[in-house]
Amino acid sequence: MVGIIVGSDTDLPNIRGTVEALQLFGIPYELEIASAHRLPDRVVEYARTAVARGLKVIVAGAGAAAHLPGVLAAHTPLPVIGVPMGGGALGGLDALLSMVQMPKGVPVATVALNGGFNGGILAAQIIGAGEPAVLEKVGAYKEALGRDVAAKSQRLQTLGIKGYLGADK
Amino acid sequence: MVGIIVGSDTDLPNIRGTVEALQLFGIPYELEIASAHRLPDRVVEYARTAVARGLKVIVAGAGAAAHLPGVLAAHTPLPVIGVPMGGGALGGLDALLSMVQMPKGVPVATVALNGGFNGGILAAQIIGAGEPAVLEKVGAYKEALGRDVAAKSQRLQTLGIKGYLGADK
Amino acid sequence: MVGIIVGSDTDLPNIRGTVEALQLFGIPYELEIASAHRLPDRVVEYARTAVARGLKVIVAGAGAAAHLPGVLAAHTPLPVIGVPMGGGALGGLDALLSMVQMPKGVPVATVALNGGFNGGILAAQIIGAGEPAVLEKVGAYKEALGRDVAAKSQRLQTLGIKGYLGADK
Amino acid sequence: MVGIIVGSDTDLPNIRGTVEALQLFGIPYELEIASAHRLPDRVVEYARTAVARGLKVIVAGAGAAAHLPGVLAAHTPLPVIGVPMGGGALGGLDALLSMVQMPKGVPVATVALNGGFNGGILAAQIIGAGEPAVLEKVGAYKEALGRDVAAKSQRLQTLGIKGYLGADK
């Protein structure tokens, strides 16, 4: 089971990608909203009870100061994945640095800006570290990614760049 | 009473300026170390009991992810001043952004990088908002600042730039 | 009484949040426009007479070079809150750095980019440092913030992420 | 088993922290040098045979363009942790962005600049996701971190800030 948590409902459109990635591999998840600054007690409780609730990894999405994954990591031994939300006045650089620059002993596994989908893939990989069947699915997914690119390249050979772009626009 | 708290003892040399600033105005303080990520329960307890302990304002110094003042602000209605520590691979930009970009409803009053002394001045100003005698001392301090600059300028007129720099080096 | 001042009328839409935050707590305010560069004498006079006019704290919003809060702080012992305006070619990084990086002895309490609302909350907290009744209101406001997040999370549990996002869009 | 790989032997002093972190938990590891740009075939072979060699997770340290963890992630379903090396003309911002901004489907779990030690902690957490005994050790480690901070704070209470800093310097 993967715990997904966001600091604000404005993060949900991107974090939907986390859900979609987990669904690709049939991995169960729970999802909630709980701000590190506006509902901090719930965040602490969430992290403290995470192991007991059966979570294996937590994916936390947040923007701006983006303390959520770091606060979770302070209260649980589980791996915590941080998804920094892009946008805002600084494009998300604030959220990225705030997540990734965690102090010695308490890491957050940070993925790309607006990387909700990749947060889900990484969660699957982490579960796969202990469950070979999941790891195999991740391998198969990566191969499918390649086939998709190859198909696009093939289509480009057929249509040429003008045709390809015209067909898409 | 002002609460001063740092995330690591490596922040103490700069935060010593906070102590010195408060001593200028005879304002009592307490000082402790309590990381938001390594000793989080103490941070939560500290913030929750701050009003009852008689604190009027908290000054929190931290570097890198620098979540400490934000986490304190989540658990207390008191004003929280953040002192971002410079240095590290990114010069402190990470700490600055992580402190200042707090979400709606939960501000941190952020001062300059390595601004421990100014954190103390701001704490005095905040206490002064409710205690006219303190505010007067702040006013007197600011006037003294000006006299110090004026004296340096006068010395520059006397010595000339070569003499002034030679005298200092 | 809180003094609110902006460098340009283009800052008013964001600084409206400052007004709204103060109204939450029933704190009186005055509001004016007075650029540090285009109407500097008024800014100096404003700062110098601030204590006598009964102000406890000043909130100053400005963009780009954003010298306004620093210039005010130079002429008054009161705490000055800076609200850096985002936008412009550099997204507001110029305004943020210009406000926060004040020299030793003359701090500006800087909040987030476009943080007009948080400027008002911080002003209330500063007044609350000397008025317990205001501090209690701030505490109650922060609890209400938490209930709002909890309600959104509850709604998310009920609707699921597709339902929640669909309902909002 | 954790695979540790660096792009240059100049990364070894920091990546030594990864080794030390794994040793805390008694987790076996292998360590080698293999640049994505100067010895690319070895990197591809390393990644492709990683599962078969019994690796559960890979920690890759690199600086500047820092493609190593991304290239590894392209060739294995295992989770890959990236440790961006600080320093250089841009302080490590180049390495950080190059690691964290991976495209959809192929994440790298990025930790802090010069975060070799945290790369090891995160690797232990990932292994712990499938091995409860390791997770317990991580939990115990985090508690020990807190005790260390608390001891420092206690010492600060005893010595005062002048005594504390004097004792350290």
Place this chain on the structure above:
Amino acid sequence: MVGIIVGSDTDLPNIRGTVEALQLFGIPYELEIASAHRLPDRVVEYARTAVARGLKVIVAGAGAAAHLPGVLAAHTPLPVIGVPMGGGALGGLDALLSMVQMPKGVPVATVALNGGFNGGILAAQIIGAGEPAVLEKVGAYKEALGRDVAAKSQRLQTLGIKGYLGADK
């Protein structure tokens, strides 16, 4: 023959400029899509067979982590031109740094953000280093560029700035 390769079909609208630039000089090219992370084996094969296929230079466009040109350069002695794609949360700074900051011994010739057209011009100049006829065409093209600017300036003298801007808008 110039090899043009992009990491994603979203890069094609900009890389169309590369094609257009090469067509100006009658230089043949091949074009395909092959991600360094999603179809890595094809990228390796592409680079390894590039000399044998008759390529003289490779133009690679990619965004975000943008490892494609660096990975190509690892597997071929040919000069590789990198076209970093602008946009995304960080405006393309990530792609630019990831391309340009290559390690000692394995350079990527990086051009401007979204500089697909200039990637084509540079490819022509590189071919021209060995084919004087191509170099002459580049010289003629640069002169034509100047005539175009001069014509615009002449038109500005005739119309005045109001007329010129009015005529364009």
Place this chain on the structure above:
Amino acid sequence: MVGIIVGSDTDLPNIRGTVEALQLFGIPYELEIASAHRLPDRVVEYARTAVARGLKVIVAGAGAAAHLPGVLAAHTPLPVIGVPMGGGALGGLDALLSMVQMPKGVPVATVALNGGFNGGILAAQIIGAGEPAVLEKVGAYKEALGRDVAAKSQRLQTLGIKGYLGADK
């Protein structure tokens, strides 16, 4: 006479502000387009003949690499004002740094991003350094700026913030 020169006709909408500023003070100007990279001989000739043509100061607008003012400054003793154009993938930071960071001995007087109008004001001030009548006009202009701000502030007192913003939107 002020020489105004831009690197591309896309800079004209902003540089129109330079023209407008000069017209405020009745200062004659000439305006042309001449890229440092696409029409370099004209730029060199322009700079070399500037004194003889009666120019007192040059205002040069350019974006991206933005070498134009620096190249002009290399070929003339006249003061050269640089107007960095905002926009593009990096928001104009490239143009700003390229203009302002000139080497020892050859300064460019750089104004704000998209600061075409201010380029004209600065040109007037420079001419005013030698022509008291122009300097007086600049002084009068600055006073008018202040009156405009004061009038807006007065209007804000009358209408209140809701009324003011409503009236503008």
Place this chain on the structure above:
Amino acid sequence: MVGIIVGSDTDLPNIRGTVEALQLFGIPYELEIASAHRLPDRVVEYARTAVARGLKVIVAGAGAAAHLPGVLAAHTPLPVIGVPMGGGALGGLDALLSMVQMPKGVPVATVALNGGFNGGILAAQIIGAGEPAVLEKVGAYKEALGRDVAAKSQRLQTLGIKGYLGADK
């Protein structure tokens, strides 16, 4: 006469270059220290009386928030040159942006970080706009700059790079 003013005596070592540049051309100057934040009344008085004192241009050096040249520009019609001081936690980017990003109507002519010498050259050019003899001296200075570079290049031809570097080290 050129007015030179710095915000702190720590700026004097760099601003010494301004003095040296002016001495090259025999231009008289006055020099003082007067912080915009710590001695603001003197700064206002300085600016207001600048024309009457016979100044033609002001050179102001400051670091960090670096409001000094902007505040001067607010109170005088004279051209104000800003010299942003490098160093500090952010390398001087704060000072640079705070100086250059002045609002519409009140420019500061900004030169390079630590560009004290260039501030003096620009001041001479501005005086030269009204005094042909000074402009001629600037032209002669620029030619001397070129001869110095040419001499170094000649020496490099003679010694070779090893000899040249060995001779210098």
Place this chain on the structure above:
Amino acid sequence: MVGIIVGSDTDLPNIRGTVEALQLFGIPYELEIASAHRLPDRVVEYARTAVARGLKVIVAGAGAAAHLPGVLAAHTPLPVIGVPMGGGALGGLDALLSMVQMPKGVPVATVALNGGFNGGILAAQIIGAGEPAVLEKVGAYKEALGRDVAAKSQRLQTLGIKGYLGADK
């Protein structure tokens, strides 16, 4: 023949790497100092006569505003490689952006900050595009690079990380 040119003799220690790289392949070069801003006529003449002098490619190193390679590219059809010099107040970001962000039609092939050696490798690759024997040497060099890394990795296996680091320190 490769033309190597630097804007200042302070760039020579890094550009020495360019010389060393070319010597690896037995490629002749010429080397001189000629600033785009201090000796501009020589730069223009250098570029205009480059083809006639038998140059195939130019490597230009410069720091700060770093206009040199762009100015050269404006006056020659040859490919121009830019080596941005790191250091200075902004770490070299100014030089990097100024070189790489060239306008449409006039590219500069930019390599890493302080990448003098890679500038030489790229120059060899460009010459190799027309001379298969040089290209083969580049290929052999890249293989040697790999063997060097492999040897270091082998040594690491033998000594262990403590032994390896101890042996180096």
